[in-house]
Structure formats: structure tokens, C-alpha cells
Amino acid sequence: MRYLIIGAGAVGGTIGGRLYESGHPVVLVARGEHLAALRGEGLRFTTPEGTRLLPVPAVGGPAEVTLTTEDVLVLAVKTQHSQALLDEWSVRPVSGPDGRPAGTAGELLPLVCAQNGVENERLALRRFRRVYAMCVWLPSTHLAPGRVSAAGSPCSGMLHLGCFPSGTDDTAAAIAADLAASHFDAPVTAEVMAWKYAKLLGNLGNALEAVAGPIDGGTRTAVWRRVQEEGRAALAAAGIASVGAEQQRATRGDRITLLPLPGEERGGGSSWQSLARGTGDIEADHLNGEIVLLGRLHGVPTPVNAALQRLANEFARTGRAPGSLPEAELTALLDL
Incomplete structure (x- = not known):
């Protein structure tokens, strides 16, 4: 699976950086000076293991990337920015295994709400058929363009994951397995909203x-x-x-x-x-x-x-x- 991290700030940058270091395909989605820094130097990522520059691909929006059925969208922006991004990404075409259009992102792709608050999932479900809730306990910081730090050890954070409004499935388990191999605890739970x-x-x-x-x-x-x-x-x-x-x-x-x-x-x-x-x-x-x-x-x-x-x-x-x-x-x- 390829992970498109929509909002590469403290939480999104840490999730994307850790997944990238573990060998998973990742695309960071950012804007402004942060996007310019990511494109120019890469993600400057600091954890207890040290600081390194990660050459993670970065884009400014969905028009700059070709979506496929192997993609997972991870929404990691503040709730006040969710609606516009959900509208923008949900209508994007998705290519099937044969390269032909298979449908839209809203119809086909899993969308994970890696955000505080409890409104994002309801907003997402109006645009996306497959919505997953993530309870993010991840102490991290983003104060400068291109720079993200996460001080947690031995795990960077705990990310409870489940289907919205409840339940689990194979996709949730696969995402959690990737996260668990990338310095996170990622329990899968049918009652993820109780955690949120x-x-x-x-x-x-x-x-x-x-x-x-x-x-x-x-x-x-x-x-x-x-x-x-x-x-x-x-x-x-x-x-x-x-x-x-x-x-x-x-x-x-x-x-x-x-x-x-x-x-x-x-x-x-x-x-x-x-x-x-x-x-x-x-x-x-x-x-x-x-x-x-x-x-x-x-x-x-x-x-x-x-x-x-x-x-x-x-x-x-x-x-x-x-x-x-x-x-x-x-x-x-x-x-x-």
C-alpha cells in the first residue's frame, strides 16, 4: 500500500516519516513554505535516534499525483481544514490494476482520519464510503518549515484504529501492521470512537x-x-x-x-x-x-x-x- 499523508505537520509528518523509513511508499501533501522545504531538502525528522533528512516525495494537492487502488489516504489536518480537502480529494479519479479509470477516491479508497476531535469522520463519511477512525496519541512538534520532531520512545505514539462508526476489517488490520512495523503501537479496535x-x-x-x-x-x-x-x-x-x-x-x-x-x-x-x-x-x-x-x-x-x-x-x-x-x-x- 502507498500512503498519501494529507497534512504533513506534526502528526502527519511523523506518521509519514516513520512509514517511509520502514520502506513503505509515502507521499506527503503540504502547502506553502512547508511544501517548499520538503521539496527542496526533504523532511528533517528528529526522534530520540537523531535527526535525518528523508527524501519523501511531496506534493501540493491531488492534481499532482495519480491515484491507484493500492493507495490509502491519511487525513492529518486540523478539523477546520477537513471539509475543503475532503471535497477536493474525494472526486479524484482512481486507476485500476489495468491502468483504466476504476472510480473515484470517495468510492474506492480507504480514508483514515488521524485527527483530534470527533467530527472529522462524520464529515468524511459524506464524501468517502470507506472511513477509518484513528485515535492519535502522538507527542510531536512542527514549528518550522520542513521540520518535524517526535520525542516518544520506544514507540513514537499509540494509534488506535478501527472502522467508522464501529467495527474492524482486513484493511484496518493491514494498515495497523504497517504502523506496528514503523515505531508505533497500533491496536485495532471495533470501538475506536470510545478511544477518540x-x-x-x-x-x-x-x-x-x-x-x-x-x-x-x-x-x-x-x-x-x-x-x-x-x-x-x-x-x-x-x-x-x-x-x-x-x-x-x-x-x-x-x-x-x-x-x-x-x-x-x-x-x-x-x-x-x-x-x-x-x-x-x-x-x-x-x-x-x-x-x-x-x-x-x-x-x-x-x-x-x-x-x-x-x-x-x-x-x-x-x-x-x-x-x-x-x-x-x-x-x-x-x-x-
Whole structure:
């Protein structure tokens, strides 16, 4: 199978880089300065084993590649960018084994949503017949064009995979086998969305970290607890199952330990990185905003998540520095 990684940032770059190093055909899909750097020098990939330049093929979009029935599409962008890319890729023609058109990508190709949040799969299923959900637990960083780092050891990350909305099949097993041979733990599970909803609860802290800094005690931890309480209440009211914290810890065990990387300084998570890169947008609408949505649908108040959603979007829109929320504004969240 050839893997087309749509969104070669921290997560996509790490998945693509590891698969490429293991001998699998990979194409990275990127844009702007990142694409120019990938084309010019290759992917500068840093892990606990060191830094190397990987000559992974890179393209700017589907018009630059000929799709075949052996391809797997891996969507690894933030949710706010998913719809346009799904529209673009789903209609592309796919060649069969005889070189003749066999159908479109939406009709024929598996699409893996390697993303935070729980909305991507529903968006994808409107365009793609074969959608797979992936719960991504992968500490990685992309702050400079052409550069991606992943500090996890001995595995770079844990990637639970299954069919959407539930179930497993031979394709999921084959993808997982390739990932398992490429420095990942890749359990196949019929209930992958329960893992993604558990990850959603963890990702509710992304906006808090992005606007107020590391959640390392004091007011930040108090706000974090309130955010989690609202999230659990909203999921319970909606009747949505999620994997518990004890099961998550038992499954991950000591498989992923963060190690210092020479010449690399890890900042915050994906939302913090969005602010640090000045992308102009952030994924809070599909993390904290998902809890706000469920709360409004099921009569559960979620004021702290709503406030963090608003603050994160304001920071992204106005270019405010990550972690710069004044303590007084942070404390005020506890009075909501």
C-alpha cells in the first residue's frame, strides 16, 4: 500500500516519516513554505535516534499525483481544514490494476482520519464510503518549515484504529501492521470512537494551555478540572461512551516515554503550536466546542469550555502570543 499523508505537520509528518523509513511508499501533501522545504531538502525528522533528512516525495494537492487502488489516504489536518480537502480529494479519479479509470477516491479508497476531535469522520463519511477512525496519541512538534520532531520512545505514539462508526476489517488490520512495523503501537479496535471521545476529554486542555500556558498547578489546574467535569457531564447526558483513565494508562503502560531531543525544544500541544506558528486559526471549535455543542443539545451547562473556545479563537484571530492570558482573566473563568 502507498500512503498519501494529507497534512504533513506534526502528526502527519511523523506518521509519514516513520512509514517511509520502514520502506513503505509515502507521499506527503503540504502547502506553502512547508511544501517548499520538503521539496527542496526533504523532511528533517528528529526522534530520540537523531535527526535525518528523508527524501519523501511531496506534493501540493491531488492534481499532482495519480491515484491507484493500492493507495490509502491519511487525513492529518486540523478539523477546520477537513471539509475543503475532503471535497477536493474525494472526486479524484482512481486507476485500476489495468491502468483504466476504476472510480473515484470517495468510492474506492480507504480514508483514515488521524485527527483530534470527533467530527472529522462524520464529515468524511459524506464524501468517502470507506472511513477509518484513528485515535492519535502522538507527542510531536512542527514549528518550522520542513521540520518535524517526535520525542516518544520506544514507540513514537499509540494509534488506535478501527472502522467508522464501529467495527474492524482486513484493511484496518493491514494498515495497523504497517504502523506496528514503523515505531508505533497500533491496536485495532471495533470501538475506536470510545478511544477518540476519551482523547477529546484530554484535548479540552489544549485551549487552556494555548492561552494560559502549561497546566502545572494553581489556577490552571483548577480550571482544567472544571473543563473536564463539564466534558464528562456532557458526554454522560448524550449517552456517549469513552474509555476510562485507568484503561488508558494500562494500555499505554511504559510504551511511550518522552525523551529530550538534541537541538529541539518541545513547546505545547497542537493548539499551542497553532498560535506559535501564527496560523490564524485554531481547533477549539471542534474540541471545547464539541462539549459546548453537546451541552446545548442535552441541557448541560458548559460555561468554562465556551469561554476557552472563545478565548482560543480570539488569540488565533488577533495574533496574541501563546500563554499570555493574564492571571486575572484566568481566575475569572472559575467564577463562571
